[in-house]
Amino acid sequence: MSNTIAGFSKLGKEQKIEWLTSHYFADPNAAATILKQYWNDDAALQKLHDEFIENxxxxxxxxxxVAPGFVINGKEYVLPMAVEESSVVAAAARSAKFWAKRGGFKATVISTEKIGQVHFLYKGDAAKLQAFFDAIKSAFFTSTEDLTKNMQKRGGGILDIELRDKTTLLPNYYQLHATFETVDSMGANFINSCLEQFANTLKAQALGYDAFTECEQHIEVIMSILSNYVPNCVVRAEVSCPVSDLNDDKNIKPEDFAQKFVTAVQVAQVEPFRAVTHNKGIMNGIDAVVVATGNDFRAVEAGVHAYAAKDGQYRSLSHAKIEDGIFTFWLDVPLALGTVGGLTTLHPLVKLCLEMLGNPSAKELMQFVAVAGLAQNFAAVRSLTTTGIQQGHMKMHLMNILNQLGANDLEKHAAVKHFETATVSHSGVADFIEELRKNDPTKIEEDFLR
Known part of the structure; x- marks a missing residue:
């Protein structure tokens, strides 16, 4: 029997759940109960969430x-982080504490340029197309005045428009390549609206251009869309201190740690297999703050990874060096973020997170996000080059394993105490809980109360 349904989006939420659970779950009532358990008791708040997406x-x-204690450009912040991976927040907080004693993080916005393109086909003489573009370029600005006037009042707008010949890549393929400043908004809707008007202007002006043949007048616009690759919307986060100050680990000399750390980052610069995991660790921190502040982590991920491969090979986003006895670790990352519009004004927790950060501008948020990525990367590389990543990670993962095993509070307490000195593994924790359950439960309770 077909499970196809017409008009699903028009059903009420209860009807959607009834249809979904009856067709795709062995126990429809149990599945429906779980789905409804996660509804918000506040009907107005739930309605707000329901309307973010369809179905x-x-x-x-x-x-x-939250990861507290971040000193950024001389001021202390608490960074909000929305993430499910067990060790991310703890690692960020450890890095914050480590560098707060050594001058904190420095962050600088290098540039804020966004990009959008009109992709079109033109079957004619390239020189004539360039002359046509030069003649009508001002029309792109005048035709979008209604769209840009509010953005211009805030200090943004269209920066420039270029004609780009891409016919060596694809026959008859050209672009209008436009750059924008969108100030505190991420700017996707603004940019896309401008681009669609550019496309209309391009086609209309071509029809009246006398130098074109009839064929050349019919320019075919394929699409008009912003790019999530923003190599000129970049922020730098950095930490530095004398090598001698890297003395928190008594098991390794500061000089040896610094050199090993630098070498580990260099490995990620030249080895793509390592670079991908290295950068994933950076994104653990970046994505967590991006999600918490209502921004588009998918757009950020796509743009960041393209930037990591900008010279033709995928490389580490971070860099490290030792010069004149000074250890420096830094990160350059493209981040197109907004603090107005979208979820930033709709999602109650997003608004709280932005308030926690002092209601930052988009430039300030870029700095916080980049610092979160650098902090996460420092924690990971530090662990990898000293104790190994699993020791700390599995300690943080212990509670997840205990929850999977259905451990009660007393069993959790006993397990946490036991694994302070034992190696955490799923099988090891399972064996410990199984053995624990064979013993007298009153003994566990007595240990807990001590």
Whole structure:
């Protein structure tokens, strides 16, 4: 029997759940109960969440944590982080504490340029197309005045428009390549609206251009869309201190740690297999703050990874060096973020997170996000080059394993105490809980109360 349904989006939420659970779950009632458990008790708040997307049946929660003690450009912040991976927030907080004693993080916005393109086909003489573009370029600005006037009042707008010949890549393929400043908004809707008007202006002006043949007048616009690759919307985050100050680990000399750390980053510069995992660690921090502040982590991910491969090979986003006895670790990353528009004004937790950060401008948020990525990367590389990544990671993962095993509070307490000195593994924890359950439960309770 077919499970196809017409008009699903027009059903009420209860009807959607009833249809979904009856067709795709062995126990429809149990599945429906779980979906409804995650509804918000506040009907107005739930309605707000329902309207973020189409076909909402429930809410999918991520933990919202905070990493305190971040000193950034001389001021202390608490960074909000929405993420499910167990060690991310703890690692960020450790890095914050480590560098707060050594001058903190420095962050600088290098540039804020966004990009959009009109992709079109033109079957004619390239020189004539260039002359046509030069003649009508001002029309692109005048035809979008209604769209740009408010953005211009805030200090943004269209920066420039270029004609780009891409016919060596694809026959008859050209672009209008436009750059924008969108100030505190991410700017996707603004940019796309401008681009669509550019496309209309391009086609209309071509029809009246006398130097074109009839064939050349019919320019075919394929699409008009912003780019999430923003190599000129870049922020730098940096830490530095004398090598002698890298003395927190008594098991390794500061000089040896610094050199090993620098070499590990160099490995990620030249080895793509390592670079991907290295950068994934950076994105653990970046994505967590991006999600918490209501920005588009998918756009950020796509742009960042393209930037990591900008010279033709995928490389580490971070860099490290030792010069004149000074250890420096830094990160350049493209981030197109906004603090107005979208979820930033709709999602109650997003508004709280932005307030926690002092209601930052988009430039300030870029700095916070980049610092989160650098902090995460420092924690990971530090662990990898000293104790190994699993020791700390599995300690943080212990509670997840205990929850999977259905451990109660007393069993969790006993396990946490036991694994302070034992190696954490899923099988090891399972064996410990199984053995624990064979013993007298009153003994566990007595240990807990001590």
């Amino acid at each position: 909402t049946v429930s809410n999918f929660y991520l933990p919202l944590g």
